[in-house]
Amino acid sequence: DVKVTQSSRYLVKRTGEKVFLECVQDMDHENMFWYRQDPGLGLRLIYFSYDVKMKEKGDIPEGYSVSREKKERFSLILESASTNQTSMYLCASSFPLTRDREQYFGPGTRLTVT
Amino acid sequence: SQQGEEDPQALSIQEGENATMNCSYKTSINNLQWYRQNSGRGLVHLILIRSNEREKHSGRLRVTLDTSKKSSSLLITASRAADTASYFCATDGGSARQLTFGSGTQLTVLP
Numbered sequence: 001d002v003k004v005t006q007s008s009r010y011l012v013k014r015t016g017e018k019v020f021l022e023c024v025q026d027m028d029h030e031n032m033f034w035y036r037q038d039p040g041l042g043l044r045l046i047y048f049s050y051d052v053k054m055k056e057k058g059d060i061p062e063g064y065s066v067s068r069e070k071k072e073r074f075s076l077i078l079e080s081a082s083t084n085q086t087s088m089y090l091c092a093s094s095f096p097l098t099r100d101r102e103q104y105f106g107p108g109t110r111l112t113v114t
Numbered sequence: 115s116q117q118g119e120e121d122p123q124a125l126s127i128q129e130g131e132n133a134t135m136n137c138s139y140k141t142s143i144n145n146l147q148w149y150r151q152n153s154g155r156g157l158v159h160l161i162l163i164r165s166n167e168r169e170k171h172s173g174r175l176r177v178t179l180d181t182s183k184k185s186s187s188l189l190i191t192a193s194r195a196a197d198t199a200s201y202f203c204a205t206d207g208g209s210a211r212q213l214t215f216g217s218g219t220q221l222t223v224l225p
Contacts, residue, residue, distance in 0.1 A: 043215040090157070104159070108155060
């Protein structure tokens, strides 16, 4: 079974702190994604990566950056956390450009910025 | 941007009844997928239907796709309390590498 793990289930940070969210997958997937989920807004794509050191902006990249130094690991970085970044963050992975590309999700990190 | 839009936003039914959720989308797709999310957890893939398919079954799930109307429906038959969750549709447009998710339907199955 595909396993996607995220470094923390719950995280509380202060405004202005630098925050790292880590995601690891064990299925050798090329594609990895970071979403944030807010009530009434569904899932919004922040960034995705289709290969090591490759990244593309999603719908809401402002205030975030990412790093993919190894195929299995995709990190989301909040350079200076703000209260409007309080949210549920979901990581996912998938195979590349095959016809059917279901995504496998981690359990999520609920981040609170105070 | 959210391409898929689910309807209704919330649905409450009794155990044993059928639950139907709808999804509409705007652009052409390669496939459409349905995911389930239990409260506070990640999403789990349920079923995928390709653009050249009209109906697909998996256990108690039945998905239909009408590409002329750009819509899909998910039917859960003989619902159980354990089916209580949020259900999301997601469209795969093919040219981009990512899926586009809707805002979800919250299903509550009352015992």
